Amino acid sequence: MATIASGALVNLEELVQSSPHFKHGISLRVIGKLQDYDVETAVAVIVDRNASLKVDTQHLNINLRIGSIFQFIGELLLEPDHEAILKARVGRNIDGMDLNLYRQSLQLLRDFQAGR
Amino acid sequence: MDALQLLNTHVKLLAFDFLTLKPIPHEPTSFSRKGRRLSRAETVGIVVSRDFKPNRFIKFDIDDGTGCIPCILWLNQESSPHFSRRCPSHVRLIAQMAAEFASQVQLGVIARVRGRITSYRGNLQITVSDVVIERDPNSQILHWLDCLRLARNCYDKVMVPP
Numbered sequence: 118m119a120t121i122a123s124g125a126l127v128n129l130e131e132l133v134q135s136s137p138h139f140k141h142g143i144s145l146r147v148i149g150k151l152q153d154y155d156v157e158t159a160v161a162v163i164v165d166r167n168a169s170l171k172v173d174t175q176h177l178n179i180n181l182r183i184g185s186i187f188q189f190i191g192e193l194l195l196e197p198d199h200e201a202i203l204k205a206r207v208g209r210n211i212d213g214m215d216l217n218l219y220r221q222s223l224q225l226l227r228d229f230q231a232g233r
Numbered sequence: 234m235d236a237l238q239l240l241n242t243h244v245k246l247l248a249f250d251f252l253t254l255k256p257i258p259h260e261p262t263s264f265s266r267k268g269r270r271l272s273r274a275e276t277v278g279i280v281v282s283r284d285f286k287p288n289r290f291i292k293f294d295i296d297d298g299t300g301c302i303p304c305i306l307w308l309n310q311e312s313s314p315h316f317s318r319r320c321p322s323h324v325r326l327i328a329q330m331a332a333e334f335a336s337q338v339q340l341g342v343i344a345r346v347r348g349r350i351t352s353y354r355g356n357l358q359i360t361v362s363d364v365v366i367e368r369d370p371n372s373q374i375l376h377w378l379d380c381l382r383l384a385r386n387c388y389d390k391v392m393v394p395p
Contacts, residue, residue: 126298211370222374
């Protein structure tokens with residue numbers, strides 16, 4: 118079995134064109150509230166604070182409920198107009214996650230990794 | 234007893250840390266981290282791959298956000314010569330438990346996995362002894378914080394000979 122790429126932890130607000138994570142094919146892990154979902158295309162839109170991201174959920178078998186918080190792992194695809202879409206390979210409902218604790222802990226985790 | 238002895242403890246390591254463990258020459262069951270000998274590990278993360286061979290094994294990867302840890306759970310207890318001298322009813326129980334763990338390991342679940350640190354073809358992995366599926370989405374965050382605290386306060390401590 119080939120080694121699978123880990124989804125780098127990013128906040129949606131950090132996913133801007135100048136970010137090192139804004140690259141075609143890069144593996145990411147994101148979280149956000151489900152704002153929109155198109156049943157025909159299986160494309161969802163998640164939002165976190167002032168940022169949003171399209172997520173292709175066609176390979177997932179989960180119940181996507183508008184307003185719930187979801188976590189997705191997948192590969193970022195950059196479309197010709199530079200719009201990004203995450204092709205999700207894993208997704209889960211994370212309603213109940215303490216998002217403030219998540220953000221603070223993510224920063225501690227990054228500081229820890231940077232100090233290694 | 235040495236309070237810093239970690240050899241038979243399930244050490245909670247982040248994947249990026251786990252994947253830098255070094256084999257110890259002539260000690261196939263031990264690995265080294267900052268000069269400390271380890272043999273067991275615990276991880277928590279999302280199951281991102283699954284390769285199931287009935288009655289043989291299930292291989293899966295746990296992504297904790299810092300890396301992916303390959304895991305293998307053996308399912309061949311009732312046919313393996315390794316278990317042939319053990320009590321058949323015990324072996325059957327171990328096999329049933331392993332099969333139950335295997336059925337719980339599905340793509341997208343958060344799994345807490347404990348087991349022996351092993352190496353296969355030069356790649357580190359966990360040979361799984363038990364699996365708990367975590368329902369609380371905060372469990373991943375709490376595992377990160379546990380790993381950070383334990384690394385700073387325990388695992389990174391330099392051993393001082395008595």
